[in-house]
Amino acid sequence: MNRKVTIEVKQLDRVVIRFAGDSGDGMQLTGDRFTAETASFGNDLSTLPNFPAEIRAPAGTLPGVSSFQLHFADHDILTPGDAPDVLIAMNPAALKANLRDVPRGATLIIDTADFTARNLKRIGYDENPLETGELEAYHVVPLNLTGMTVESVKEFGLSRKDASRAKNMYALGLVSWLFQRPVESTIEFLQTKFASKPDIRDANIAAFRAGYNFGETAEEFSVRYEVKPARMATGTYRNISGNLALAYGLVAGAQRAGLPLVLGAYPITPASDVLHELSKLKRFDVTTIQAEDEIAGVGAALGASFGGALGVTTSSGPGISLKSETIGLAVMLELPLVVCDIQRAGPSTGMPTKTEQADLLQVMFGRNGEAPLPVVAAQSPADCFATAVEATRIAVTYRTPVMVLSDGYLANGSEPWKVPVIEDLPTVDPNFTTEPNATNDKGEPVYLPYLRDPETLARAWAIPGTAGLDHRIGGLEKEDKTGNISYEPANHDLMIRTRQAKIDGITVPPLEVDDPDGTAKVLVLGWGSTYGPIGAGCRRVRKVGGKVAQAHLRHLNPFPANLGEVLARYDKVLVPEMNLGQLALLLRAKYLVDVVSYAQVRGMPLGAAELAEVIGNLVEETEGIDDDARHLGEAAASLTHGEALNVQPNGVHHPEGAR
């Protein structure tokens, strides 16, 4: 192509881009494709899909706006970014709903097609914001994306409505050009996705190419941007979302234990994708049962575990509430069961598509009686894989239900992942009992289902079909060893304490602390999906000279054995959470440490700058820094490249999922 002007290529180390439009505009798909292009280019990245629970809210309204944010960089990053550098708004509502997040100076690429007086009025604009000057602080690129899309696909003879539906691909093409993304994978994707609808396939590909070429030939853009691939540890990488990683981790865990996997589940946001993914994996000895309700889902899983499979159930908070009684039964039966809680904003139905981590106390204590069970939490999308493998190890080794905590942000977010070598994952022996394990007073061989391994306290597990070992178990209190019904006071006390001791005694790795020179006085301790924002906040504080240590809990029950000692080492412990201080409550109760809780429950991940300010202020206060000229919190929060370049000694950045 002949261009009249030379396009400058500007180097950037990181970009945050947000696609926003109507729920029906295909913004999630557009974001997914841009992510795939970016991943295959080799940038580090982190994503944040954000969409309403309504499938198709009325078009053009604020509640119907769906968005997808992607942060990509030439270095190791930890979060999807606090604020977009570029916003692509497909209609006035998308502009209005997202503008408050966009800092001045950022670029707004706006589809002007829907900026009619009627549409504007509907969302509360009396005048067209493109004409009033109210966007002057931004770099505004108004384009009739819909009109150009329709024009670009006219040869396919589609209705205007159908033709305009390809506008997301037009926009994707344009942005792919702007950031020099490789486009082959998107064209292949469109060819496969619409293979059975040639008109739609060709129109989408044509629109995508037209958008790319528009960037190349039009003179709207004088600059293209380049974000070089990130330096990461050597290996094979792929991009993966939390729910997919969780599904694969469950299959890997079952396979390493040599057990078939039986999932019982009922659809619920944001957990349903785990059911969808596992239902495709029948060739891996995965059976999925879409049950009539949440209770039946966990019931079927527990029934399968009784039969010698690995029973798994997946849900979100409201479903976990319904499953509580069955989980209590699993505690009593002492059978393996993996329960995944993909948390969402509560209470009750809450905000189904928004994230939160307020189910911690529910999963710890939400059962009648003393019913302890292990709890593990994932810290990033890719980390859901390792968390599921670990949950399976604990469930099978200790014959216990295990809670896996993820959340909506991890479930739908994605990041590059260094693909693990399956053969290197630990194996677990279910160690089924096949012979009598004791003798009775007459000297005859018998099977005692509640005879325990002295080290793990795991009970003997004989499955139906094993000759001579038939036995009955149930929810009634059992006599030690025999498992017979017992109302004996001393026996009940013993069994309660034994079940507790079994969970308390689970071996978990020690907590690792990132304290660069070992002199920090403030520790920031988190769990779950706050890992990224906390890490980014700590980097910002360190960058402005503050000393801070960071640690993150995978194991919430039992806690790592060294946790008490770690907490005691620091003058102040800050615990940021997306709840009102649930981990803080547990730490105070168990370790008598006066932790500082930072609690935000907005349905969105914590922001890095926000945390930097909180951490910086606490460091300043704790260190006794009394300098009017130097405010750590403010300085850390206002850093523009706060997450950049946490250079490891060897100069290699570790992708976050690999930790």
Added chain:
Amino acid sequence: MSTVDLGLPSLPGGLHGVPAATEPQTRKEYVSDQEVRWCPGCGDYAVLAAFQGFLPELGIKRENVAMVSGIGCSSRFPYYLSTYGMHSIHGRAPAIATGLAVSRPDLSVWVVTGDGDALSIGGNHLIHTLRRNVNLKILLFNNRIYGLTKGQYSPTSETGKVTKSTPMGSVDNPFNPVSLALGAEATFVARTVDSDRKHLTSVLRAAAEHRGTAFVEIYQNCPIFNDNAFDAFKNPETRDDAIIPLVHGEPIRFGTDGHLGVVRDGFASLAVREVADLPGGEADLVVHDAHTEDPAYAFALSRLTDAGILHQAPIGVFRSVERPAYDDLVRQQVATAHETQGTGDLQSLVTGADTWTVD
């Protein structure tokens, strides 16, 4: 969304896939070492004795029998049988048994439940299990009362029943369990009585042989909280006129000297008439066909049951039709996936198609 031809297989028997016993078994082998703790005179004793006597004749390995129960008096059943068993939680036995049956085709899985367990707290699981046709045998002990919680009305208690929780009489309209099961399109539905061991055993036998969910309602007397609820069926003076016997291929005729019979009566209904009053005599009677595909016929039969105090009700197999069992279909899909896609390679799955390498 689209539908797929599942290539439905012809049905094997209910015990297909369950390993056969190598030696003849005795009733005693099925009696566990646990002391039976039902109230003296409870109908559960008779059912337990019949069941323990019946199991050996199935000729399957004892360790391949699994009993799953919920909560209630009847749900203590598994403790008294020397088979594998789980005494689970209230109402959930069908869901738990579904997971067990799906993952273990080599087991004969039985669910023991009661009117409260199955029809009140567990109603949802019951209807969905019946709709799916999981290869389970469900024994519903119906005593029309809550026994274990000491005497509240149940979802099968007659309207007006005075109990501890209904001093002025229950205002609830009761379920007819057989009608409910048929409404869920259960493939095997039967009713029997605790005290008639021969009939009970014959129904259990037919249930065991059925592929899919077999639903058996057992009228069971609670001597403490609802004594004589089924007296009409047990009293020699009334029982001949009370029991409407269902025998496949036979005209439905009963009563002292066979003076009563069942005839078609208007749109999709059946009625009991004096045979002597029928213009065609016995030729006008309905000949029972349990294999009728349309559940409307069996449903009409089920409506001959009194909703209030029981004076008359059909006993026997209402419906026995073939439909593929859920668990067979689920396993078939897993097998098909292995055949058509090959057994999965986890490393290549996890790696995926879209990767890049950092050197």
